[in-house]
Amino acid sequence: MGVQGLTSYVEGNRQFFKELKLRNTTLVIDGCSLYFRLYFTSGLDQQHGGDYDSFADLVRQFFDALSVCDIRAVVVLDGGIDYTDKKFATLKQRAQSKIKEAHALSRGGHGSVLPLLTREVFKQVLTSLQVPFIQCVSEADWEIASLANQWNCAVLTMDSDFYIFDLKGGYFPFTFFNWQNVGVCKGSSERYIPAWRFSVNKFCAHFNHMNKELLPLFAVIAGNDYTNLRAMETFFSRVHFPPSARPAHGRTQARIDGLLHWLAQFPGPEEALDEVLRVVGSGPRGPIRNLLSSGMREYRLSGSSLARFFTDGAALSAAVDLPEPVRALPDWLLQALSRGQLPSLVIDVLVLQRALLIVQVENCRLPSSHAASLPLRQVLYGLLLEGRPKTHLGPAGRGPGRSGRPANPADSGSARCVQEFDRHDLDLRQSSVQTALPRSPQQLSLETLNKVPLPARLQVLLESLGVDERAAGAVPPHLSLPACVTCFWLSSCKPKPALQLLQALLLWIVFGELCRLRGGQRGAAGPAAGHPDMRAVYDRLSKLRVNKGERKGLDLEVAHAYSQWQSCMWMGFYLNQLLCCPLPEPECAWLYSGTFVHRAVREMRAGSNPEALLAGPPLPGRLYNDILGAVVSCVGVDFFSAPAKKNRRGRRPAQQGRGRRKGSGATPSHRTPPTQDMVNRFGLLVCEDEDEEEDEEE
Template sequence: MGVHGLTSYIEENGKQFFKDLKLRNTTLVIDGCSLFFRLYFTSGLDQQHGGDYESFANLIQQFFEALSMCNIRPFVLLDGGIDYTNKKFPTLVQRAQKKIKEADALSRGSHGSILPLLTRQVFKQVLYSLHVPFIQCVAEADWEIACLANQWNCAVLTMDSDFYIFDLKGGYLPFAFFQWQNVGMCQKTSERYIPASHFSINKFCSRFHHMNKELLPLFAVMAGNDYTSPGSMDKFFSRVVFSQVAQPAHSRTHARIDGLLHWLSQFSGPQKAMDAVLQILGNSDPSINRDLLSSGVQEYKLSHSNLARYFTHGAAVTNLPEPVRHLPEWLLAGLTSGRLPSFILDVLVLQRSLLIVQVENCRLPSSHTTSLPIRQVLYGLLLDGNRKLLQGHGSKQRKSTNPTEGSPLYRVQEFDRHGLNLRGSPVQAVLPRGIQQLSLDKLNEVPLPVRLQVLLETLGVDEFIATALPPHLSLPVCVTCYWITSSEPKPNLQMVQALLLGIVYGELCRLGGSQRGPAAEYPGVRAVCDRLGRLRVRANERRGPDLDVAHAYSQWQSCLWMSIYLNQLLCCPLPEPECAWLYSGTFVHGAVVEMKRNSTPEDLLMGAPFPAQLYRDIQVAVQRSVGADFFRPPSRKRVNASKEVQGVGATQRFCSSNKYDALDNDVNES
């Protein structure tokens, strides 16, 4: 949600709507989506090369460490699925179309703002690791955030302009004025605090002749928010001459906001103001009526929070919307805890998915095309496994019959990039081969070997990979095998080598090899980390990326994204990887450049047995799936790949020695 132009209007008018605050010793309700957007986009992190998740994870950790220093107790709420009422869907489509244009601009070295694909997953994983209490709402979180903050009488931290409209007892702290990187100390008490600016609607309304604050929701509807178009009230604005404007505005939007606030201030309450609006419009615009205005106003009416007991007692969330309240308990628990993605709610309730745009070659088909077979299985498990919900919500229109098995198969309306335009197209749900129907009610009780079989068959790999590598790397390497064989165009050897190097480099960083952690004690590891770190594309070198490389890695990220979701739905037959350490866009793009200079992974890993052995183990696992010939230089490739599995026995012996486990244990104990 958000009121068009309101944030910039208020910031343009300076500090007159705020009071300075030294925030400490308090509870704080945080808009999680606003937080990770704000942290990523204001910190100079990479967008053109697919993201730098390790740097982002470190930033999240620093943010919550600053809160802890000031004894600020955070509670984070994340948005859930797409609004099931469909009122906001046109706004979401409009935003997605805009992001396609921005991604294309970034791919050509111009400006834009694109959040890398795995950002939300990294954010949730860091919250888990820091034990920050959070919940993933089933729908948009704004209303829940406001209700919870009012029940606890504490402030809200967000950057959503709707919070200038909600009547919040504890007020609103905009991210733009929340100086978490500038922690201060009180001279008298030595307590630490975060400088912030506090907004309250009482102070705001006093500026406009002490207007009734109940008029603000009507103002939001008329000014245009995510549920109403700014143009829907054009006839009203063309017929009203605002007699009082506080000061010259820098834009037409700001002038309209200022004039509308002064105009509304003459009315004692929303009903009289609404009568005046409808009288001005007359019968000339029947699309604007009392019911439409009233329903928009109701979006800002707050009530008792249903989430307080979830945070304080771990109680299940109650009063869920009708479309989701009959979902299995295990599924609802996974959704609210964030262990399951909100993506599956959109599929279950709306049979619709809106795929996230990436920076890629927009002249080629969307990178999400590569992961389509994975999504089809995900859709099949959800929709065929939960027929009762679909039949109860009129989804028969998107159901067909499998002529061979006679079972209903469902379609999902996917919205994805086609050229430079967003387009919806039906995608057929697919049931896993050789697997009987898996009921969604009992999917969490299906034996592990069956769930693992579904995952591995979807990715087209055998169980060797799941046992030949450190467990947390099994899924990413399986995805890599799938990516190599399924992508179009195919990634070349240099791209694959750079990606595998990136996984090794991330693992070394995870284990502390780039600092003074236990991995650095292994001979040469610190030197290898330093050598690999110098391959990154630096900030002053971030022009337009190599589009072939960007497209290939966008395909890999899409495959990983959907494989993580499928793995989560199957209750993690493979351990969930720590995404922050798997992919660094600036590293892999820089490593491809280095590979083109005739460097080899062996050159870059020289001098340290541990990372060199890890790289070989990953390569052996991948070549078992794609063929050893892929990894031979063009001049040395032969049809006969009789030596393809040489080293597999050594790899198995190396893995069975628990060397990786020992290193992980050292890290955990340190």
């Protein structure tokens, strides 16, 4: 939600605010607004796919600042798309706009595109800091305002609708919340955050003590995300606003100022609404009145349904006004959704059979990077929709799945469909994606999915990723999922990624592990901190970053390949969550750094090699080789070699194991994990391929 232009209008007049030294209080925080604000105002990378480690550190700094000021934070996150569909047209417009911005970023221009795994990093940091948070079923604005009023505390967000809600504790816009400048109270050791709090009473007093119940009508007339009515353009073309005592800049500012002064002359919303309809003139007034009245009700606050979650851990229940498909969900799934242990995408698929995929910075001349993770999404959709009652779901699709693996025989020919919205060239396009289920030794039902034995759930996950259990077991448990996803990515990525891209990605995962050991325990000294040789490895790898001054040029081939990897990781992460984590959930902050891997690819192409960068104690090199071995055991040792028709030296073409095997999805392998010789062999393969091309030219 939001009223266009209202934020800049209000923030231009400090008399609507009160300056405070904020401390020793409770604050309800709009989580989505917070992570957007932190990412976009801190100069973090967007062009290369994001730097999640830097973002995680920033989130920790923010909550540390609140903690030292004894500010108790409660975070509320948005859920799925509004199931009434009132806002879907706006969401599609924003998605189209993000495609244009991502394209601009890919060409060195400006834009704001949130990296794909940002939300998951944010939730994991909240969990590690023990900051209480909840994920709503739909948009969280109303729930945030209602909860704050029930607790008589303020809200921190960056949404102009909170200038409309009648909040007892007031509203702190992020713009005036100076958390990076913690102060100390004179005469005591208490610390505080300088902040400015907005007050509806102060705001209305400025407009001749306007009745604050008129503010919701102001919002729907001015046009918010829910009620942008064409009839209001007729109203603005005919109404005569009183002269304003305050000069306004621009058409939107002038309209806001004039409308507020005009509404101030009415005693209440009913009288003002009658006059609005009179000004609009002829035509059916009933529908317009109903739409305006419905929009005004969006701002009417009552008791929060979230309070019990924060007091006794109760999940959203059937007693709450939820869409029927959500109310019918099993308790374990509702709990997981409320606690953010499942993505809001689950709600969109269950309620609307719809998915709005997040745009990435990639090569827009190629198919969307999300094409690489399509088989994983089909399985995710199948687990959510197959076996569920059809009475409360959208239209079902027909025909076999396109995932490259067979669905359950019982579901053959009756697969449902999910309507996906994704980038096609520079446009947002809708497509119908059929669900699919992998083979399973038992019937999979959403109601009892959490009770399915671990081996069966693990089999479903590994089969979907096209790997076997040995690949998952060849690396430390918390890196099993990234290793398996990387195998899936190599066999799904188009064009096929070069060896240097895999090397750079694995170098980051190793570096992330060193960072985690070195300082991930909140200041505890890990092995990397105490071993001088390990410190040397850490220092070498830490220099592999694209500096801010170098961020103009972007290798689109590399960006597109890594966008495909992130999409595969995104869906692999969600599928693992839905299956109740048969593989340990990795820390997303250490999975990917765009500025690191792009720089590392350049270094690999210039002649650097992983062995030299990792030289020193055995841990980094051993971890690199373990992950490389797991990947090679799946894709085959000849994956990066030249095509068979160019092979003059008798090497065999890539093994069948490089893709998901027809009929099973798994890729059995009896090879042992690779040694240093296999790493060297990969280096030789590239050299040999280049030699062969030179021979052919001769």
